[in-house]
Amino acid sequence: MALPKFQDPDLRSIYEKVAAKVRLDREDGLALFESADLLGVGALAQVVRRRLHGRRAFYIYNQHVNYSNICINGCKFCAFSRKAGEPGAYEMSLEEIFAKIEARRYEPITEIHIVGGCHPDLPFSFYLEMLRGIKRLRPAVHLQAFTAVEVAHLSDRAGLSVADTLLALKEAGLGSLPGGGAEVFSPRIRQNLCPEKLSPEGWLGVAQTAHRLGLNSNATMLYGHLETLAERVDHLIRLRQAQDETHGFLAFIPLAFHPQNTGLSELSGPSAIDDLKTLAVSRLLLDNVPHLKAFWVMLGPKLAQISLCFGVDDVDGTVMEERITHMAGAQTPQGLTRAQLRALIREAGCEPVERDTLYRVVEAA
């Protein structure tokens, strides 16, 4: 009896590898990205997703704090960054940050997610005070703070090694690092788009140092601008190698490029088909990273829901007051409630599970 088969015959050999749990190589990654059979690629990713997580889909009750957009890097893909004194530049004082935390004190938030620019003047003590002060207000929350790019910048500012910088931050309350700032590791792209930014070696070095100090981190890839499909595959494989060494990445989060208000506003950004394929291929190549997250702020709730059928097991959080993507023209709402997230997950045929930063199950209060 003839049953529907992969439209793309190249996917059959990859299916055999996936079924046999054989690691996919660079050529497989390219074949997946180049395949016109979107649903076939998605089905392969689902094999892995279900093996790892069954029908569970995770979300977190979190709060975002983007403390400042003042940044010494002028990355072309960024709509958030400003130079000091430029219109639209802002920095929150410690009191303002604490007031934001205080304002949501009675919500069952388990994670506070803190990301900002590479500020030229703020002293290292500001960051340590920020973490300590938030911990004083909410001792139980997990602080996921400062991308590898910020950590490297702070180590420069403080005149400390990366390891000592991370130890000082950990001492002050840091729980883990978010995955931002990885962009695409290709030197060609970085020379063009973000020449001043921390190098790929530097980014991976910070992440791996963190892992060795017992701090987990996430990893990202900003896609849909000038990079080639091969450069995406190389990025994923480089992350996979690093994970083989230190095992500290919890989740991978592909970030869809939003062109509005950036130095690349002539581009259109990735299509929905590209979004889903990138998520699915990431699931297939990154066989050693436990979680794949669709950041709904970037994809929109509709596509984030669909992505749960394309390898994704995490839709991020309730998020309030996100600035970085919204300044790039994201039309998505500022926050989704728990009930909305749970309904979105259920409708995709998955079982909603509230997690903390380390993917431990949070029993609903």
Added chain:
Amino acid sequence: MMPRPYEIDEIDGIEGGILEKLIPGGRLDRLAANRLWDLDLLTLGSAADLARRRLHPESRVSYVIDRNINYTNICVSGCRFCAFFRPPGAPDGYVLGWDDLAAKLKELKDHGGSGVLLQGGLNPELGPSYYERLIGCIRDSGLAVHGFSPPELVFWADQWALTLEEVIRLLVAAGLSSIPGGGAEILMDRVRRLASPHKCDSAQWLEVMATAHKLGLKTSATMMFGHLETRAERIEHLLKIRKLQDETGGFTAFIPWTFQPGSTSLGGEPLGAVEYLRTLAISRLVLDNVPHLQVSWVTQGPKVAQLALKFGADDFGSTMLEENVVAATGVGFRLPREEIETLIRQAGYQPRLRDHRYNLR
């Protein structure tokens, strides 16, 4: 070793009966159609895509340049899912002026439009001569009139004391070219009594379409879902359309779209994108005799609309230079022609212009 097909064991653990029934081209009966809901999104999508490729082996996606002209928002029907209508006597009720109409037609011509989707409320003040003039104006400007819907036609038959056939003949004589499939909502009277008790019932809706088809008019059919209906009632809706199509062959396309609760008395949360795509794919599989399946970018947005092309749809609908009914719920997607073409190309298809009877231009 032969690869195992991914749809059955590995992914869902469901037995293969339903898909085996589909693949040789057999027809889904009520029981099999209802069991499609047990399949996961990708399984449904690949089966629907197979059905679509069998019907449309050319890899193209059609669309039409038009605008929705809503000649009046005054309506005695008062459907609970509608944010557009105003009852007679309401201060913001309107009937479109003739100069405004002429300006809208000119703008559409300038954009390369081939026709107008013309619809309005059930307005008791408007008689046959109004409609003859309205249709005539549009036809004389060189645009096709894709007009009205079964609830309007049933209402006029009653108001004007004519048979349905007489009403349709009168409109065709004035220049009506085809009829959109609006007002179908869910063709189950249990649901209609709750959501739209003053609107034509499902038998009347089907009777209008049967009469139009008999007179040689092509029509489309719609389904508005995600309000008070069950999934099984969506299947009944599809089966009713399929049965009539077996008899007349007059349906060109099926257009499912989701209820948008904003500013309606029914309210609630909108249905999500996964349920939209699943329902779309099931529509393709059940409606084996309706040639085209249209995406609803106006309710789903461009991203989901693009994906819908992988879930059985082969038509992108229209550029909708103007749209008022969905916009009244606060959902306001807009897509210029160039963007529609880009979305189609990115999905791997050739965009092709068509007219309202689905002939390629």
